[in-house]
Amino acid sequence: FHAQGISCPKDGPRLYLLNRDFEIVDCKDPINEASKLIDEGFIVAIKGIGGYHIAALASDDDVVLELRKRKRRPRRPFAVMGLNTKVLKKLVYMSEEDEVILNSPQAPILLLPKKPDTPVSRYVSPDLSHEGVFTAYTALHYLLLMNTRDKYLVMTSGNISGEPMCTDEECAKSRLSKIADYFLIHDREIVNRVDDSVVRKTGDQYVILRRGRGHAPLWITVNRDLGGEFIAFGGDVASAGAVGFEDKVVLTQFIGDLDSLRAQKDLLKYVDYFVKNYSLGQKMKPVVVVDAHPQLHARRLGLEYARARSLPLVEVQHHYAHVLGVAMDNGLEGLISGIALDGVGWGLDGTVWGGEVLLFNTETYGFKRLGSISPLPLTSDRDAHIPLRLLFAYYSHRGLEFEKIPRLIDFEVNRDYLFECKAAYTLVKLGKYTPASSTGRLLDMVASILNPRIERTYEGEPAIWLEALAHAGKDLIEIDHFKIAMRDGIYRLLYDDVLDWLIDNKSNMDRCTLARSFLYSFGRALGELLLVSIKGENVNGVVVSGGAAVNEFIYRGIRDKLKEHGLKPHLPRNIPPGDGGLAFGQVIAASLKVNSSSR
Template sequence: MTEQTITNPQQRRWRIYVRGIVQGVGFRPFVFGLAERWQLAGFVRNDSYGVTIEIEGEERALHEFVTALQRESPPLARIEQVSIEPLALVGERAFVIAASQAQAQRRTLIAPDTATCADCLREITDPADRRYRYAFTNCTNCGPRFTIVLDVPYDRANTTMRSFVLCERCRAEYEDPRDRRFHAQPTACPVCGPQLQWLTADGVLAEPDPLRAAAVALAQGQIVAVKGLGGYHLACAADDEAAVRRLRQRKQREARPLALMTRDLTVAARLCVIDPVAQTLLTGPAHPIVLMPRRSDAPVAPSVAPGMRTLGVMLPYTPLHHLLLAEYAAVVGPTREAVIVLTSGNLSDEPIAYHDDDAQQRLGPIADAFLTHNRPIHMRCDDSVASVAVGGPLLIRRSRGYAPAPITLAAELPCPILACGGHLKNTFALGRGREVFLSHHIGDLENLPTLRSFHEGIAHFQRLFDITPEVVAYDLHPGYLATQAALAMPIERKIGVQHHHAHIAAVLAEYGHPGPVIGVAADGSGYGPDGTVWGGEVLVATCASYERVGHLGHLILPGGEQAVRQPWRVAAAALAQLYGPDFWRLALPFTQQLDQSAWQVLARMIERNLNSPRTSSLGRLFDAAAALTGMGQIARYEGELAIRFEQIADPQQPPYPMPLREPATAGGPFTLDGLALLAALVDDLRAGVAPAAIAGRVHHGVARALLAACRRVREERGLTIVALSGGVFQNVLLLETLAGALQADGFTVLIPRLAPPNDGGLALGQVAVAGAQVGERQ
């Protein structure tokens, strides 16, 4: 800041630019209050860059103002940058909140949707308050943001609330800088705002009290479609086995665990063991689904999470959910807990329904009735999912409550970048400057509606954040729809990024670490440049480049993708590798149940090298181990057998051997012998060892082998920092066992916290790799 020439040396006028999440979060009235506190004059306004303040007064007061601006900002605000420039004094006597101003270029950020605050919750539960039982109550500290915004600046006219004209009382609150609803764009009341409706499955308007009708229907065992913040959910009573089974059948979700919503933290604690990290996640602004150890006497139907030691639980995050759960508790009384299943409103593998007509058509065959409303949703947004590992949060799905808040990089990107992500659990990302806008969860790009959602999301983010990418980054797999979309885009510069390099680069980007580090990337599959399927990789990596120094020894995938859905194929092929073509004569439950004719077909495919790729995938090794141990032969959803294998594992077991084998050629990568681990597993099966012990020994064997691999790289390269990523590290037992062993051995371990370790974090890594490579070339 330079000195300005002024008449009064004690008086100054400054222009202050504030960048970050500062619109729609009560920032301007907060500034107004600070100006009054320090008796300063001027104005504050929203613009397409963020917030601009011009303020004048005594220099000491100005410094105090700026300090308080950054230390006391509203709970939902996130200040990324404050810059100050001196101006000539104007002589103003008052401070005002000026009208918003749009510029040609946009730099403002949009806040995520945020759970109901304590003040609004008090209002909707107070019979004397005018918003009593009003399901759309919000203020500048809570409520919808991302899902309703159409454009920036973030003003009511640029949201889906623009058709709701404020009544006189709401208008007074909206225009009063001292009110917590000052310019709260979604603000409304029962007189002027959105309204709930209770509809039959065929769309006929029914009961006058929608909340009561929905609670009664749930208590009676019906399935209710509930329109929430980012789309529709399907709900039923969590303790009603018949209702849960009916929901699974209609939704065509045979086995994957279902999410639960409880009335409050006290009820949640009757279902699960809640540690401090989990409690912080449950009650924080995002209110994700949190995976926690279930209590043995948890009052939920067996079909909610069959075979799982954990339950996915969330707390109400909108007034509608609070009111519905309270009403449900009143209907069922003290003999039943106020817990409902609340799962995405879709058929399996489809995107969540969020348009009313589409929801009626797609969910009508599933739901018995609809609890809906007339506030439009502009952008669908699934619930976020998190677990707890190594003393901190581990995001499984980063969506509602987190997106589109940016992830901040340590250094600026050389140009705007679009990253298209992967095929499963797709997210995309747009990067500009030091900000990466990782999208909400798009889903698996396996059908046209999801692909359409992918393209719509990219267009919306480009418009909101005014980013025109000059580079598009994509996965190397030519069959990924995201890759094909990237290659078809009219962006001249395209950069392919190897799948597992992107996983490790995402962790480096999060921690602002330039590398090189030891990167352990473990997942189900990723395109390998050598023509094999990668998935158990030990890399030496920076953001710009990587070297594959080790990997899991190869397994065989008979039938390619079919082997992912039918893990028995991988297990049988591994036995054939170990014991030869007569392995089926082994006295194992697995071989006794094997369809020998089906195996003979696969054996001939392997012999002729037809559609039987080799893979270094750690995910497939877990699949094979789980299948051999009796977890099943078919995966009804991605990773099912491996997930169930973790759930039964006894953590107090010694490890199986998984030796490190020297490179086949000088300078080549070493390998970790997963077949040796499976051979030890077979010996235990033949000796009658319990499946829980076998599962524990597999987990510890893999962890010990990966520790040995990292030690090997440390000896050769002198590296002591290890980055862990990939979908296999959603396995909390493996992650905590390996991280603990690495830390005890003197390594520093980087674990993804801001983005998922699975393919939901790939796009962040793709941005980091593309940015580093462009920067190096420049």
């Protein structure tokens, strides 16, 4: 590890090992002592360069379960840090390309397929096909791992679930002392919080899922002058903000979900830091950009920021920002069609969107909504947490009697689910629901068909489980029951017959085959939806964005279908496909709007 820092045996910096009460543990070598404690089954918080990690044995079921209990993180996967790629190759399948990524200066967490004989506890990433692994990227981590028996450890963010990770001792003592048994700290100040970047491969391309250490805050150069200065506040999930000026857009590092007040303060802090760092507002008034959804925290923060500084404001529709951002990230110009696949976004018609085919021009502001998946009824935020609610709401909308649904899906609704299912079913009957053309909720519903007890304990869990199930399958049946019809002035992808087919076959076919077949066939159907929607349009390219865009089987289906017609779907190159890249597209959209109105 190359470093040209200033260090001195007398004046530091120094390392200390502390117990849970933040008292110094008397030892000659704090790193070696921390390694011994981890090997004994203790959980140790480690102060790194961008924040605190929590380290623990990855090979011990009891230790991992205890960590989950203390972090109140029942199922969300932990990352595993290895001494080097040689160690990690014992845990996951790794190509030469993967090894280059892991050994790069960015050293991100990379999602790789687990080996069947992996010694890593099954509770590290329960029921998933891939493990998030990365290499020791500082001398501190390297020495710590070198002294452990396994040479690999769980290395997860040092935070209370839902909050930003700790960067100072005050936060560590108040928030991590109920999680960690010991603390390995240094006396250098962490000025800016930055999480580890996360990368996965979809198709033949590596995609950044979380843009943090090593990637942020590098600016992204676009193929035009923005014609102004812009401050974008992004979305609420896996949030990041951005500033734009000249021909550059600078995304903040990953902030996290904006449900916590600490995360909201972080977004404001780092957006304002960029504004000052790049001297925005010196020559002109920057334009503040927010999502059109009236209930987002990010929108409220942006509105308050603009109002307090008397700055102009632009609203941008969620999925337009997604697909426009990917087009500009790939340097595409002219007429482009985009497929946006995510959970929920505010639609211009007042409904929820999340499975859309849009047409837009990179030279002018605005878009046309040409197609979408058929909307399903959303009754409550609870639907996303208990997908079985979605299934009962859906069949309520189709007119099926409540008592017949459990027999249809072959699941006896017990007391735990009875109230939830009846509530969703009744709300639809009363007409109290929101139509949602949501890919995320459709995937949740399919997951509940194959596993009625599945619940969401972290963002995207049912859909991630469904993809993992598909990876475990070997056979693939192309389901030809999707239909496309013109409804409400746009093309709709209809899936009623597909869901019926899944239910009819789940008792006599392997779940893995069903999952694999559905996801791939859904991707091909989306490709067909796009082709039908853009018929007669001379598009220069196709982009795919949104959190579900990186699902391997959905993307493969879209790619294969479009390839038959000479088209290639582009994924993002430098920005996350989900809301972590939303602010990038917001900047581009606002630039087009401001400059078109000034002509």
